[in-house]
Amino acid sequence: MAQASEHIINPNVSVDNVILGFADNELKVLLIERERVEEVPDDFLALPGNLIYEDETLxxxxxxxxxxxxxxxxxxxxQFHSFGDPNRIRKKQDLDWxxxxxxxxxxxxxxxxxxxxxxxxxxxxxxSAFAQKAFWVPITDVGQLAFDHNDIFYRALEHLKDKLYKYPIGFELLPEKFTLAQLQRLYxxxxxTKLDKRxxxxxxxxxxxxxxxxxxxxGVAHKPARLYHFxxxxxxSTEHRYVSY
Amino acid sequence: MAQASEHIINPNVSVDNVILGFADNELKVLLIERERVEEVPDDFLALPGNLIYEDETLxxxxxxxxxxxxxxxxxxxxQFHSFGDPNRIRKKQDLDWxxxxxxxxxxxxxxxxxxxxxxxxxxxxxxSAFAQKAFWVPITDVGQLAFDHNDIFYRALEHLKDKLYKYPIGFELLPEKFTLAQLQRLYxxxxxTKLDKRxxxxxxxxxxxxxxxxxxxxGVAHKPARLYHFxxxxxxSTEHRYVSY
DNA sequence: TCAAAAGTGTTCAAAATACACCCATGT
DNA sequence: ACATGGGTGTATTTTGAACACTTTTGA
Known part of the structure; x- marks a missing residue:
C-alpha cells in the first residue's frame, strides 16, 4: 500500500531514524511493524526509515x-553515522520482504x-502511511530487529551518550517543565551510571x-518537587568551554 | 583515463577523504588536481574521493x-559525516568536469x-591512478575547492577538534618518536588555542x-629535546573516564 | 502516622591555572 | 658569547566526590 508520490526515489540511499522518547521514567525507542505482505511472515520490528527522494536533502x-x-x-x-555494508541485508526474512x-x-x-x-x-x-503500527519499546526490551537495525540502534545510544557529556540535549526528551529528579534519572x-543527588x-x-x-x-504522595525549565x-549565550590541555 | 576495473560502480554513493598530515610545524591537507579533461578548464583542487564499488563496504x-x-x-x-544536498554540485566547472x-x-x-x-x-x-597530482596544502592556505569540498573540509577539522578532547588521536599525525613541543604545537x-608549556x-x-x-x-641549535613515544x-589498558555529572 | 521522594551543606582530595628562570646546544 | 628552544616547581583557585538527615505531601 505504498502511497502515491510525485517524487523520484533513489534506490540506493535510505535514511533510518532512531526516535527516542522518555516516559514512565524509561527511555523508549519508536519501532514499527513493516508493511504486511501476503505470504511473507515477518516478526521483526524495524526502525522507521525509507528510501530518499532525489530532490530532497538527507x-x-x-x-x-x-x-x-x-x-x-x-x-x-x-545525523550520526552511515551504514553501508553490502551484506547489511542478509536475513532471509528481510530479503523476502x-x-x-x-x-x-x-x-x-x-x-x-x-x-x-x-x-x-x-x-x-x-x-504512519507506510508503517502498519508503531510502538514505543523500552530500550531494555528491544529484541532482534530487521536488517542491521540492531547495530544502528546500539550506535545511536552510544552517540547520544557521547553528546550528553558536552551538550545538554537531555532536555529535548523532557517536557517543558520537569523536576530535577526526572533530569537526573534521564542522565x-x-x-x-548512578549519580549523586546533591x-x-x-x-x-x-x-x-x-x-x-x-x-x-x-498530586504526588510525597513532598512535591519544584519544576524547572530549560x-x-x-x-x-553561555560560554561553552572544553576540558583543557 | 579511468582504470580498468572488474567492479561494478554505484553511481549514487561516493566517499571523500580529508587526509591530514603534520610537517614543518603545520597541519596540512592532501588535495588533488582532478583528472584533466580536454576543453574543460579546471582550477579547483579537490579532496580525494570516488564512487564506491557495489561489493565493498564504505x-x-x-x-x-x-x-x-x-x-x-x-x-x-x-567516517564523520555524510553529505547529500541535491545541489552540492552546482558550480558550472564541476558540472562540466x-x-x-x-x-x-x-x-x-x-x-x-x-x-x-x-x-x-x-x-x-x-x-594516484586517478589523480594527476597530489599536494600537501597548509590548512590555512586552502582556497575554493571543487564541489562542496570546502564544507566537508571545514567539518572534518571541527570533528577532529571534538575528538581530540577525548581521544589522543594527535599521535596519529606525529612520527613514532616526537618531542613534547611538537605534540603541544599540534594540539x-x-x-x-595557546597552551601553557608546564x-x-x-x-x-x-x-x-x-x-x-x-x-x-x-643537530639542533639549542638544548636538544627528549624524544617520547605513544x-x-x-x-x-587505561580506564577512560568521562567528565561526570 | 507512615511511606515516599524532595531538598539541603560540609569536608576532603584532585585538578586546573598562573607564572619565571636556568640549561644545553650550534653557530 | 650569544641565540634558540628545552626543561622545571610552587602556590592558589576551582572542581569533584563522598556522605545523612529533615521536610512535605497523600493515603
Missing amino acids: DQAAERVLYELTGLKNIFLE LKAIRAHPEARVITVAYYSLIKADNYNPTP EIILQ NFRRKILKTKFVVPLNEKQR DKERFK | DQAAERVLYELTGLKNIFLE LKAIRAHPEARVITVAYYSLIKADNYNPTP EIILQ NFRRKILKTKFVVPLNEKQR DKERFK
Whole structure:
C-alpha cells in the first residue's frame, strides 16, 4: 500500500531514524511493524526509515520520515553515522520482504542514520502511511530487529551518550517543565551510571540555563518537587568551554 | 583515463577523504588536481574521493581511495559525516568536469566523508591512478575547492577538534618518536588555542601512555629535546573516564 | 502516622591555572 | 658569547566526590 508520490526515489540511499522518547521514567525507542505482505511472515520490528527522494536533502528525508511516522515537526534530529555494508541485508526474512515491496529489491542500499529526541509532551505517535503500527519499546526490551537495525540502534545510544557529556540535549526528551529528579534519572539511564543527588543538583543549577519555576508537582504522595525549565536563550549565550590541555 | 576495473560502480554513493598530515610545524591537507579533461578548464583542487564499488563496504572504499592516492595502508581513518544536498554540485566547472568523466554525470551523489591522519614518517604521497597530482596544502592556505569540498573540509577539522578532547588521536599525525613541543604545537593548531608549556607537559606525562625514550634530538641549535613515544598498549589498558555529572 | 521522594551543606582530595628562570646546544 | 628552544616547581583557585538527615505531601 505504498502511497502515491510525485517524487523520484533513489534506490540506493535510505535514511533510518532512531526516535527516542522518555516516559514512565524509561527511555523508549519508536519501532514499527513493516508493511504486511501476503505470504511473507515477518516478526521483526524495524526502525522507521525509507528510501530518499532525489530532490530532497538527507536532513529533509529524515524529517519527512519522522513526520510521516509521528506527525511531529521541529524535533531534535541529527545525523550520526552511515551504514553501508553490502551484506547489511542478509536475513532471509528481510530479503523476502524487500522482494515483495521494493521496485529494486536487490539494490544495494546505503543508509544514513539519524537519531531524534521527542518530548514526553508530544508522546503519541500517529501511525504512519507506510508503517502498519508503531510502538514505543523500552530500550531494555528491544529484541532482534530487521536488517542491521540492531547495530544502528546500539550506535545511536552510544552517540547520544557521547553528546550528553558536552551538550545538554537531555532536555529535548523532557517536557517543558520537569523536576530535577526526572533530569537526573534521564542522565543516569543514558550515561548508564548512578549519580549523586546533591552533586548533580549543584552542578545543574550552577549552569544557569536550568531555571526554577514558581510551580510544583501536584498530586504526588510525597513532598512535591519544584519544576524547572530549560532556557535555550541562556544556554546559547553561555560560554561553552572544553576540558583543557 | 579511468582504470580498468572488474567492479561494478554505484553511481549514487561516493566517499571523500580529508587526509591530514603534520610537517614543518603545520597541519596540512592532501588535495588533488582532478583528472584533466580536454576543453574543460579546471582550477579547483579537490579532496580525494570516488564512487564506491557495489561489493565493498564504505570503510573499504575509503581505505581504497586512500591507498590509491598515497600507497598507504593501516592508517587512522574514520567516517564523520555524510553529505547529500541535491545541489552540492552546482558550480558550472564541476558540472562540466562530471560530464566529461562520469558515466552518469547527472546522477545525484551522496558522499560519505572520512578523515584520516598520516604520520610525518610516511609523508610522501604517491600520486594516484586517478589523480594527476597530489599536494600537501597548509590548512590555512586552502582556497575554493571543487564541489562542496570546502564544507566537508571545514567539518572534518571541527570533528577532529571534538575528538581530540577525548581521544589522543594527535599521535596519529606525529612520527613514532616526537618531542613534547611538537605534540603541544599540534594540539594548539587543532584546538586553535595557546597552551601553557608546564601544565601541558604535566598533564600529558600523567597519562602514562606517552613514554620518554633515552634519546634526544640531534643537530639542533639549542638544548636538544627528549624524544617520547605513544604506547598504544598502555593506552588501551587505561580506564577512560568521562567528565561526570 | 507512615511511606515516599524532595531538598539541603560540609569536608576532603584532585585538578586546573598562573607564572619565571636556568640549561644545553650550534653557530 | 650569544641565540634558540628545552626543561622545571610552587602556590592558589576551582572542581569533584563522598556522605545523612529533615521536610512535605497523600493515603
